[in-house]
Amino acid sequence: MPSTAHEGLIELRSDNCAGVAPQVLAAITAANEGSALAYGGDRWSEELREVVAEAFGSPDAQVFPVASGTAANSLALSAMVPPWGSVLCHQTSHIYVNECGATSLFGGGAVMRGLPGDDFKLSPQSIRDAFATTNFGDPHHSQPSVVSFTCPTDFGTVYTAAELQAVIDVAAERGLKAHLDGARLANAIASLHCSPTAITRDVGLAAFSLGAIKNGAMSTDAIVSLDPDTSEQLLYRTKRAGHVASKMRFQSAQLIAYLTDGLWVKLAKQANAAMAELARGVTALGLELVAEPQANIAFVRIDEVAWRAWAASGVQFYDIDAGTIRLVTSWQTTPDDVTEALTRLERVLTAR
Ligand SMILES: Cc1ncc(COP(=O)(O)O)c(C=O)c1O
Structure with missing residues (x-):
């Protein structure tokens, strides 16, 4: 399966950033x-x-x-x-x-x-x-x-x-x-x-x-x-x-x-599954979600020092305000992308 990971960057900004099936x-x-x-x-x-x-x-x-x-x-x-x-x-x-x-x-x-x-x-x-x-x-x-x-x-x-x-x-x-x-x-x-x-x-x-x-x-x-x-x-x-x-x-x-x-639903299932895994991991690391994600978007409360460090590690997402970021998975987000993003987040949170 193609991945969004590219030169160490992991794409969680938007599903608009994904490629073409x-x-x-x-x-x-x-x-x-x-x-x-x-x-x-x-x-x-x-x-x-x-x-x-x-x-x-x-x-x-x-x-x-x-x-x-x-x-x-x-x-x-x-x-x-x-x-x-x-x-x-x-x-x-x-x-x-x-x-x-x-x-x-x-x-x-x-x-x-x-x-x-x-x-x-x-x-x-x-x-x-x-x-x-x-x-x-x-x-x-x-x-x-x-x-x-x-x-x-x-x-x-x-x-x-x-x-x-x-x-x-x-x-x-x-x-x-x-x-x-x-x-x-x-x-x-x-x-x-x-x-x-x-x-x-x-x-x-x-x-x-x-x-x-x-x-x-x-x-x-x-x-x-x-x-x-x-x-x-x-x-x-x-x-x-x-x-x-x-x-x-x-x-x-x-x-x-x-x-x-059913290609459209298969692709969406991949995006949703990646988000479910990501949300599980993020909450397991002690962060709070603005709403329980039911599809492929999540907003996460995280302090600015931590999100800046996570972003500097190559995980790409949008900061919405000083204490909230938005994560979006796509059909292209692989389980490895999610694992790697969470590994980097854990490292950032532990180093704080
Ligand atoms: C919920 C929702 N509706 C509509 C749109 C508009 O799509 P487009 O950017 O292709 O105009 C977007 C784009 O991000 C969206 O998130």
Whole structure:
């Protein structure tokens, strides 16, 4: 198995730093034969529609390859929210904190409302409280139109299908549609040991991102839409935003390989297993986790002297603030990487 370890460096900064899965690279090479119709008129893009429909048990599912997770989220949401609407999401969610207002841009001024919720998740109460502080029908206020989940959350916790359903049921009382930022969807599926449909179609999502880039793809994410109205809008919105690639066959080939024979979930299992081992080791060495990691992300409380020394030993991660660091594993993180990272941490903590 390829490793992230390179010249003594161990990669725990982000799953975006990982390479491309060999199966995905091989699929790109295989698609590089002869010519093919542009803008999704090729046979790979046609096959991708069938593969996605099958994977998510939805014959009418439509898939829109786009260049990034941000594009997938903001374009999907823009198709679901009117310009006077609001997207309800957790206050730590990527769409709210890290996408520079992309949803508001593509949504014609639609706003996002970041809501509190334990374990970095929305709860039915989060939505009820948001409703209670909304003047419905009052043109002076944005009107809640969509609830958006991030699963796994940006802090590595995972909603169960029942948790998603409970929130969606409350949101549906006011006619909100449901969206999921699936930047790490495969990690959530692997963590829950569930089918792809269990946390998508079965809970009533209208649209979600597939999230392939962090987990072995090279250069594509995709929006999956299960809602005909959203799909119709996305046909035009993706083009207007410059996300209909002329050589879409290479995106589609990546995504077919990603979804074939469960590769996406296998890769995510590797990332999750590496994180479970890393988290076990970190806590065994006496450090505290901000939340129990259920996928491939963990935040760890550690004093600055120790994290600086650990970083100096060649273990790469992000420091979030003076007392917290973020560790992320990927499909490429090997058991040896984890053992070596922990050995270096133990050395640092003992030398303090
Ligand atoms: C939870 C989540 N959603 C969306 C994104 C956006 O993906 P991209 O960087 O491809 O735009 C990221 C990227 O780190 C993410 O962590």
